[in-house]
Amino acid sequence: MLEVEFAGIKLKNPVIAASATPTINLDGLRRAAEGGAGAIVTKSAVFPKKVVEGMEYVKGRPTGLKPSPRFMLLNKGETYDPRLTKEGSYFTLFRVGEPYLKPEELVRMIEKIKKSVNIPVIASIAGAVDDLEEWQRLAKPMQEAGADAIELNLHAIPIVKYTNPDIVRAVKEVVSIPVIAKLMYGWEDPTELGPKVENAGADAITAVGTFGFPTMEIDVEASRILTQPSYYGAGGPWYRPVSLAFVSRLAKSVKVPILGVTGVVTWKDAVKYIMVGAAAVEVSAAIYARGYRVLGEIASGIEDFMRRKGYQRIDDFRGSILKEIVPPVKLEWGPPIKAAVDEASCDGCGDCQESCFYGAISLEEKLASVDSDKCDGCGLCVWVCPSKAVTMQRQRV
Numbered sequence: 601m602l603e604v605e606f607a608g609i610k611l612k613n614p615v616i617a618a619s620a621t622p623t624i625n626l627d628g629l630r631r632a633a634e635g636g637a638g639a640i641v642t643k644s645a646v647f648p649k650k651v652v653e654g655m656e657y658v659k660g661r662p663t664g665l666k667p668s669p670r671f672m673l674l675n676k677g678e679t680y681d682p683r684l685t686k687e688g689s690y691f692t693l694f695r696v697g698e699p700y701l702k703p704e705e706l707v708r709m710i711e712k713i714k715k716s717v718n719i720p721v722i723a724s725i726a727g728a729v730d731d732l733e734e735w736q737r738l739a740k741p742m743q744e745a746g747a748d749a750i751e752l753n754l755h756a757i758p759i760v761k762y763t764n765p766d767i768v769r770a771v772k773e774v775v776s777i778p779v780i781a782k783l784m785y786g787w788e789d790p791t792e793l794g795p796k797v798e799n800a801g802a803d804a805i806t807a808v809g810t811f812g813f814p815t816m817e818i819d820v821e822a823s824r825i826l827t828q829p830s831y832y833g834a835g836g837p838w839y840r841p842v843s844l845a846f847v848s849r850l851a852k853s854v855k856v857p858i859l860g861v862t863g864v865v866t867w868k869d870a871v872k873y874i875m876v877g878a879a880a881v882e883v884s885a886a887i888y889a890r891g892y893r894v895l896g897e898i899a900s901g902i903e904d905f906m907r908r909k910g911y912q913r914i915d916d917f918r919g920s921i922l923k924e925i926v927p928p929v930k931l932e933w934g935p936p937i938k939a940a941v942d943e944a945s946c947d948g949c950g951d952c953q954e955s956c957f958y959g960a961i962s963l964e965e966k967l968a969s970v971d972s973d974k975c976d977g978c979g980l981c982v983w984v985c986p987s988k989a990v991t992m993q994r995q996r997v
């Protein structure tokens with residue numbers, strides 16, 4: 601029921617462990633497989649001399665060493681409550697100074713893991729920005745070691761050159777296994793970037809990575825930056841809406857399969873990516889927050905959903921909502937829709953009145969009422985009302 605195939609690779613389910621710390625060593629790869637992953641993408645391998653051009657703030661870091669601590673999770677202001685994450689609330693995973701794998705380390709890992717797991721193993725590589733040959737030198741040994749595909753980490757460094765489709769072309773010249781381009785969102789329109797990468801020969805596209813952005817959070821009482829006084833990379837659901845929109849636009853512009861990444865924490869998140877056209881999803885931050893078991897939980901959640909809806913295959917709902925997505929200009933502009941308050945539910949708190957930018961709400965005897973002539977139909981009061989007393993109603997004209 602959950603089986604999917606993309607770029608000739610067969611997966612028992614569409615939940616892939618993404619390239620990050622959970623896939624940085626052999627034990628992690630095994631645990632991802634045992635946790636229920638349909639496939640694994642390894643942590644990226646880089647040559648130690650890799651230049652972090654364009655990222656002044658990480659230039660000159662010592663290789664082989666790392667700051668400690670280097671992970672931080674937040675979902676409640678400056679604190680973190682694991683229960684909220686389990687319930688599906690937004691959270692952010694921050695990391696600083698994450699080490700990469702050396703190519704020879706990754707080769708050894710792939711040789712070993714291929715003997716002990718029977719799911720596809722995808723080798724992630726990251727070459728220097730302007731050295732196509734370096735990408736080739738990284739890719740070839742991964743294929744020889746038995747990798748089922750190569751994922752090009754084109755998203756880690758936020759510079760335009762990194763989306764250079766020539767990197768895809770160069771790697772395709774030297775390997776015969778599928779090549780997946782992992783993109784980041786920064787400057788290019790996915791509807792232009794996608795076809796460029798596809799025409800360069802990418803067999804699939806992973807979209808969309810987050811880790812180029814420097815981020816931080818501050819504890820004002822302690823007057824200090826949380827937790828290390830520096831810039832963090834950040835993953836997790838905070839960026840999922842951006843990624844979903846990116847994937848939906850990509851799905852309308854390319855034929856190659858798309859792997860949706862960023863903010864997949866629950867089965868629902870995975871289903872969302874599939875509904876906007878993804879063939880499978882990659883999971884990272886959720887493993888940091890909830891452990892490898894989350895992979896199997898997401899897969900079985902998708903299966904339950906499919907049974908409830910009567911879907912036999914992932915393809916039955918892949919891209920199911922793509923058709924209804926239109927650019928804002930094609931929405932119905934100026935519809936006769938106004939707010940209405942359910943008197944039985946309103947407790948007169950006044951929050952809606954505070955929020956209305958059009959002065960359309962008044963309060964009398966602890967009851968809100970809407971002046972339809974003033975109401976702009978913006979819909980904000982529906983969201984701010986703590987009693988769910990406001991709905992939007994289409995007026996008869």
Ligand SMILES: Cc1cc2nc3c(=O)[nH]c(=O)nc-3n(C[C@H](O)[C@H](O)[C@H](O)COP(=O)(O)O)c2cc1C
Nearest residue numbers: 618619620644695753809835836862863883884885
């Ligand atoms: C600590 C850490 C290290 C990562 N390292 C890599 C990497 O080596 N290569 C890569 O392509 N992506 C890397 N990523 C990015 C993830 O694969 C993923 O794209 C990103 O975290 C967004 O997904 P998420 O919201 O599920 O975390 C890393 C993420 C984290 C948190």
Ligand code: SF4
Nearest residue numbers: 956975976978979981
């Ligand atoms: S829909 Fe907008 S304009 Fe109308 S009452 Fe609510 S907040 Fe005010």
Ligand code: SF4
Nearest residue numbers: 946947949950952985
């Ligand atoms: S926010 Fe809701 S409960 Fe409060 S006054 Fe407005 S309608 Fe009533």
